Amino acid sequence: MYGVLDISTSGLVAQRTRMTVIAQNQANRNTLLNAEGEYEPYRRRITVFAPGDPASGTGEGVRVKEIREDPAPLQARYEPGSPFADADGYVHYPNVNSVIEQMDAMEAQRAYDANIAVAEGTKAIMESVLRLIA
Amino acid sequence: MISGLTDADSLPVLERMMQFASRRQRLLADAVANFDTPGHRPLDVSVTDFQSALGEAVDERRERHSARGGALPLASTDEVRVAGDRLELTPGEANANVLFHDENDRDLDRAMQALAENVMTMRTMTTLHRSRMDLLASALRERP
Numbered sequence: 001m002y003g004v005l006d007i008s009t010s011g012l013v014a015q016r017t018r019m020t021v022i023a024q025n026q027a028n029r030n031t032l033l034n035a036e037g038e039y040e041p042y043r044r045r046i047t048v049f050a051p052g053d054p055a056s057g058t059g060e061g062v063r064v065k066e067i068r069e070d071p072a073p074l075q076a077r078y079e080p081g082s083p084f085a086d087a088d089g090y091v092h093y094p095n096v097n098s099v100i101e102q103m104d105a106m107e108a109q110r111a112y113d114a115n116i117a118v119a120e121g122t123k124a125i126m127e128s129v130l131r132l133i134a
Numbered sequence: 135m136i137s138g139l140t141d142a143d144s145l146p147v148l149e150r151m152m153q154f155a156s157r158r159q160r161l162l163a164d165a166v167a168n169f170d171t172p173g174h175r176p177l178d179v180s181v182t183d184f185q186s187a188l189g190e191a192v193d194e195r196r197e198r199h200s201a202r203g204g205a206l207p208l209a210s211t212d213e214v215r216v217a218g219d220r221l222e223l224t225p226g227e228a229n230a231n232v233l234f235h236d237e238n239d240r241d242l243d244r245a246m247q248a249l250a251e252n253v254m255t256m257r258t259m260t261t262l263h264r265s266r267m268d269l270l271a272s273a274l275r276e277r278p
């Protein structure tokens with residue numbers, strides 16, 4: 001029965017990682033410069049899940065396979081006065097859509113809750129089984 | 135196993151059902167953990183199939199022995215293999231829902247309902263098992 005809790009925990013870890021990525025996307029919504037201070041608009045990151053949990057070493061559960069960049073085009077805004085404007089006067093802003101991120105955050109939260117519910121159910125089972133012995 | 139004590143009445147049936155429910159809990163947890171995994175199809179086993187196999191075993195046991203007990207002749211089904219004291223599950227796809235764009239056919243409501251059902255089954259089985267054991271204990275003590 002203990003293995004079942006591992007499965008739910010892997011779900012919790014994966015959803016929490018996803019939430020971190022969403023928070024990072026939201027925080028960098030207007031970031032135009034990279035860490036070195038050069039002009040390089042932030043690109044949205046996407047979390048990709050895959051079945052199997054390396055922590056327990058079984059095929060059950062879930063893990064974060066990769067965090068990759070969203071290839072969607074950057075948002076171009078006409079700001080000819082900006083020092084970052086290109087030849088046509090456009091500044092490219094990050095391809096982060098706040099609404100999508102919020103929806104994603106909500107989904108991650110619900111999925112987290114669902115995993116908690118399963119873990120609670122498993123705990124209830126374990127308790128009632130332990131009461132058989134005691 | 136103490137013959138006549140631990141295989142009396144409903145105890146073997148309760149034990150098998152508990153085994154089944156605890157194995158199934160693993161599948162249900164896996165389905166929920168992989169809600170957002172692209173291409174993942176949740177697996178499940180049929181409860182009704184197992185219960186009808188269990189029902190047949192109970193009938194056969196009643197014919198073979200008296201109503202009071204004896205071993206439970208549980209037969210394997212397509213999904214549930216009886217290996218001595220253990221149960222081995224070979225689950226099939228639960229495929230309850232339409233495919234989403236990420237080729238996952240998740241169904242939160244069904245998954246949660248199955249989970250609630252499974253936990254409740256387990257609780258019922260353990261409660262019945264426990265009351266049976268309490269009865270045994272009071273018989274051993276020779277006082278209520």
